[in-house]
Amino acid sequence: MAVIPTKAEKKVSYDVKLCQLLEDYTQILVVAADNVGSNQLENIRKDLRGDSVCNLKEVSEEVARYKLVAPARVGLVAPIDVVVPPGNTGLDPSQTSFFQINKGTVEIITPVELIKKGDKVGSSEAVLLSKLAIRPFSYGLVVVSVYDNGSFFSPEVLDLTEDDLIDKFSVAAPHMFGNAYKNVLAVAVATEYSFPEADKVKEYLKVFTAPATASKEEEKKEEPAEESDDDMGFSLFD
Template sequence: MAIKQTKAQKKVQYDKKLCSLLDQYSQVLIAIADNVGSNQLQNIRKGLRGDSVVLMGKNTLIRRCIRLHAENSGNANYLNLLPLLVGNVGLIFTKGDLKEVSEEVTKYKVGAPARVGLVAPIDVIVPPGNTGLDPSQTSFFQVLNIPTKINKGTVEIITPVELIKKGDKVGSSEAALLAKLGIRPFSYGLVVTSVYDNGSVFSPEVLDLTEDDRIEKFAVGVSMVASLSLAISYPTVAAAPHMFINGYKNVLAVAVATEYSFPLAKKVKEYLKDPSKFAVVTAAAPVAAADSSAAPAAKEEKKEEPEEESDEDIGFSLFDD
């Protein structure tokens, strides 16, 4: 027969387990566990078994363990988890891909009835159709202003009705009607709210970013760094190409305005001394285009000439007398 542990012994054992997980894992998903039953949580543990561990517990106990571990190990990164331990939350320690683990967690959702006083996480819409209820149950529909009719001895809902709005509390009439219709409108499971990765904490939406999204955001960041560097004349890798180009423009401007010259500036000075060279360059392109277009036309004319010669060779015409 197993010996029942005291509260103090359970706390010591919990401390050892949490400290061991903090030493082994550098990635943690923080998930809300509202309305999640023990059987459902057990199924989630089984589904994540291998590279992930789900740990539940009192927030005060978890905070205490994290603080002690940070002091003893000298690793203060896990202190970033403390502000996230609010409400009914659990920790999912993992060594796998964060996005894959987060998607796996969302698979284990279980349908739940609408209980009285529960805040609706989604809109609840009752679909039209035959309810299978006898006419004596029409009072429920009348209280909720749901249009119905009697069809073949049963109550039939005529149009879809938004019974409960997201954020509203479920009333007794709504809960009773949904129970009679056999509708379980809500589904609950672990909901990942924050992600911890080697000291960094961010929203789970970051996990949905694609490679193109990362490249785009990186390019925006580089352009901002380059703009700031140019504005304050502080050299950086991002601003270096622009600084070189601007410097070359300045040197070129000095060379054009003075007698100082260098190989790359000679050509510019020649164009400025004789602007007609620009006209020669621009006029050459249309002439070449005209020559190229005239060549096919000449070939076509040449192709038509043999036909005229062939008529002369015959020696008579259809209109000759």
Template sequence: MGKISKADKKIAYDHKLCQFLDDYTQVLVAAADNVGSNQLQNIRQGLRGDSVILMGKNTMMKRSIRMHSEKTGNKAYLNLIPLLVGNVGLIFTKGDLKEVREEVAKYKVGAPARVGLVAPVDVVVPSGNTGLDPSQTSFFQVLNIPTKINKGTVEIITPVELIKKGDKVGSSEAALLAKLNIRPFSYGLVVQSIYENGSVFSPDVLDLTDDDLIEKFALGVSMVTSLALAVHYPTIAAAPHMLINGYKNVLAVSVETEYSFPLADNVKAYLADPSKFAVAAPVAGGGDDAPAAAAPVEETKDEPAEESDDEPLFSLFD
């Protein structure tokens, strides 16, 4: 069998990508910086069943997507093109998006700090014994790391932030971390965007819970209600508030005039003589006769009964 030409490889790749676009409606766009071939193979095996990973050059993927969109008339595929920036791959899946993202995140591999790499996280050298002999003290002195000699080995006195997130790793930092056998970075496929049936959204959406959705929905209803009340436009959300406000206005007119209606009669009676409603408050443990039972207590509160030294205490309750 002869060697496959580059043109044949491109045709095969184009056919594969177009076939995936037809078969799958969900695509995860993942960054693949510093991901090795063995690591990528492990991820493929973990996703085997309902997901496939397709890597390739961005220009080739964009061309195939654009041509397939024109061929099928499906313009939704074009939403993938702006997402193909940098070293990225496409994960086509029919499974649950959140579960697929979590499965991909399992395959992160620790990596040493190589010279020139941009640190994805802060790197802190912990305090404690390093196990290095005193001749290695110069590495720590160059990086201004406080040390002392303890039992013939170098000991770091306090933790030191060696590299900040976003900074490039220098030769001294890389050499020191290698001597301390510290692998501060971890790399794997990182989902950056999600495409689903023509819609593109951030993977942070997958972390939303039912409570978050209810809270956002309630906030939206509150804003719609406030707007409707402000412009006096009736909506289902604003109707109860409008009815209550209307009742308050009519009640205010009724209180100030001779006009009355059943719902205003009790309010007028209370305003005319509040004392009639004084016994209306419920008494704990009381029934229909609770107000009557409470009256003697009111009368005897100011005049406590005199106790006799000759009578037993229980006679007070006879």
């Protein structure tokens, strides 16, 4: 009889497998697979086989293509807002606040927000969307993190283009150079090292600190001498 591993043993086994994968592969996409069926997952694996060790951005885009539309089932948490668009539904006549009868069928006259993102789908919403033949949701693998040569980062980084990097560098460059100049200047002031710009600062500091030094020396000179204990030779008992 096969021994069924406990939850703790499964976690330990999974941890060992994960550590081994991190050692064997330098680039890994961590994905969420909520509501992804086994057939859909198998198709993704088939198409990625042989290419999954290439460019992470290309693999991420390939994974994102495999999304299947799905109906709104009762109890599901809506990943997006669901809005019923205006138009003829083809349903039998019935009267609600957002329906009107048009040529023997129900017509929606204004867009109706039926479900908000994050809300659970109720039975009435699921039935209505089913009658309207609306399949509002789509599910697939979602990249949540990227592992590359020992570093984890957000998948949004894969979407950065060269223009984005140049723009970010252009904004940061003035601050980087400014801080570097301040650091070099501070070292020059504190040491014997110098350069023309540092010489100007050193001269300014000399002028700025000179009055304070001179005033301290004058205070020392103006201090009165201590009174002598000599009382001209007279004593209290003389």
